[in-house]
Amino acid sequence: MTLGATEASPPDGGLPAEHIAETAEAKQIEGRSLGQIAWARLRKDKIALISAIVIVLIILIAICAPLIVKISGFPPDQPNFKDSNGNDLLDSSLGGIPAGGLFGSGMSSEHWLGVEPQNGRDVFARLVYGARSSLLVALGGTVVAVVLGTVMGMVAGYFRGWVDALISRLMDILLSFPTLLFILALTPVIADRAQDTFGIPDNNTLRMGVLIFVLGFFGWAYLARIVRGQTLSIREREFIDAARSLGAGPGYVIFKQILPNLIPTLLVYSTLIIPTYITAEAALSFLGVGVKEPTSSWGRMISDASNWYEGNPLYLFFPGAMLFITVLAFNLLGDSVRDALDPRAGRS
Numbered sequence: 496m497t498l499g500a501t502e503a504s505p506p507d508g509g510l511p512a513e514h515i516a517e518t519a520e521a522k523q524i525e526g527r528s529l530g531q532i533a534w535a536r537l538r539k540d541k542i543a544l545i546s547a548i549v550i551v552l553i554i555l556i557a558i559c560a561p562l563i564v565k566i567s568g569f570p571p572d573q574p575n576f577k578d579s580n581g582n583d584l585l586d587s588s589l590g591g592i593p594a595g596g597l598f599g600s601g602m603s604s605e606h607w608l609g610v611e612p613q614n615g616r617d618v619f620a621r622l623v624y625g626a627r628s629s630l631l632v633a634l635g636g637t638v639v640a641v642v643l644g645t646v647m648g649m650v651a652g653y654f655r656g657w658v659d660a661l662i663s664r665l666m667d668i669l670l671s672f673p674t675l676l677f678i679l680a681l682t683p684v685i686a687d688r689a690q691d692t693f694g695i696p697d698n699n700t701l702r703m704g705v706l707i708f709v710l711g712f713f714g715w716a717y718l719a720r721i722v723r724g725q726t727l728s729i730r731e732r733e734f735i736d737a738a739r740s741l742g743a744g745p746g747y748v749i750f751k752q753i754l755p756n757l758i759p760t761l762l763v764y765s766t767l768i769i770p771t772y773i774t775a776e777a778a779l780s781f782l783g784v785g786v787k788e789p790t791s792s793w794g795r796m797i798s799d800a801s802n803w804y805e806g807n808p809l810y811l812f813f814p815g816a817m818l819f820i821t822v823l824a825f826n827l828l829g830d831s832v833r834d835a836l837d838p839r840a841g842r843s
Contacts, residue, residue, distance in 0.1 A: 533759075536835040543831030549824040553817075557626040564624070567607065569617035571624040572789035576615050578605055584615050592806060600809045608813055612803050621791040622813055628699075628780075628792040629821070632706045633772035637765055639711020640718060645761060647715065648722025649749050653730055662719070669716035675778070678709050682784045685709070699790040706785060710772050718764050722757060729753050759836040766829035770822040777818055793818045 537543045556563065564570060575584055584601055585591045591613035593601030600609030600618075608618040651662035685705045729735065730753065738752050779785035780794030788795070793814040800810035 533832075533835040537831060540831050540835070542827050543835075546824040546828040546831065549820065550828060553626055553821055553824070554630065556623055557630050560623045560627050564620045567617065567619055569606065569620050571616065571620040571791045574614045574616060575606070575610055578603070584610055585612065592803070600807050609809065611799065611810070612806075618796075618810070618813060621796060622793075622817060624791040625793040625796055625814060626817070626821075628703070628786050628790060629773050629776050629794075629818075632703055632710070632776040632785075633769050635703075635707035636710030636714065636772045636775075637769050639707060640714035640768060641761055641765055643711065643715035644718030645722055645754070645757065648719035649726050649753055649757070651719070652723040652726025653745065653749055653753065655727075659723070663723070666716040666719055669713060670720075672713065674713045675775070677713065678706075678775070678779060679782060679784055681709055682706060682779065699786045702786055706776060706779065710775060714768065714772070718761075718768075721760060721764070725757060725760060726753055729756050763829060763833045763836060766825060766832050770825035770829075773818070773822055773825070 569575060578584055583594050584606075585594055593610055593612065593615075601615075602609040606617050606619065608622065610617055611621075647662050647666075651659045682702070682705050685708075686701055689701060689705075730748075735748060735752055738748050743752075776785055776792070777794030777797065780792040781798040783798070785794055786792045796814035797811060797818075800814065804811040
């Protein structure tokens with residue numbers, strides 16, 4: 496009887512179905528790296544895939560802006576007062592607003608999103624080139640903040656002592672600054688100083704460089720504090736002790752042993768800080784200390800639209816919608832990356 500019962504018993508030993516499913520899932524991810532597991536989770540996340548597609552499309556639009564504008568036929572800084580048939584695009588009797596077109600904004604087969612009042616510049620071309628300004632400043636500022644924050648945080652967490660105390664006090668000082676007010680005050684000052692001291696003309700290349708530097712300089716302290724805390728934990732692990740016992744110096748341990756373990760944190764932080772810098776660039780351009788005319792920027796377009804939106808809200812809608820979609824896509828992707836890289840995150 497005992498033998499018969501043994502032969503009749505199920506091959507799983509009577510384990511519940513949930514345990515069997517967990518065991519099968521564990522076998523599927525056995526031997527895979529954290530990056531492979533995170534990628535598998537991201538592929539199952541529809542929100543992450545949609546956000547990534549939107550971000551890639553916006554980046555491609557920014558990269559291919561000259562080609563796209565060439566197809567549309569109107570440069571972003573070119574005034575347009577007449578269409579191809581010689582008809583007036585702007586009504587001078589009404590203060591230079593578009594003379595007709597879809598929704599009264601000059602939208603037509605030639606000007607797909609209409610033209611701006613008073614100067615007739617093509618809205619679509621300026622919207623496409625505005626993506627370049629916003630993404631360039633945001634990505635550049637993110638690179639500066641991540642590099643500074645990572646290096647300073649690892650150095651403070653690894654060496655500790657007076658080095659840690661000095662860097663930590665510097666982080667506390669930077670975190671206590673009202674960042675937006677300092678950026679508003681410093682950006683024109685730095686641009687003027689560079690022009691007077693080094694003879695660099697105050698053009699938009701200089702303005703973008705100053706924005707990238709100031710945003711990155713005031714943004715690295717928060718990441719450095721996170722990196723410092725993780726470095727303090729990582730430096731006490733066995734593989735760090737093994738590297739030291741084999742004669743590895745501080746530089747090798749920091750950049751070859753500690754840094755690879757910080758990559759998930761840096762990825763998550765980068766995807767979350769990029770939309771912050773996009774909105775910061777738009778706010779600074781709106782307030783007049785960002786990029787200057789005639790270079791296009793979403794913030795500059797919103798600032799210009801504030802003079803016309805009562806007559807036609809479409810001028811405010813188009814740059815606002817692009818800004819909203821871009822920031823939302825980066826935020827959703829950042830949340831998904833964070834969940835995918837966290838082993839304790841629930842799986843959908």
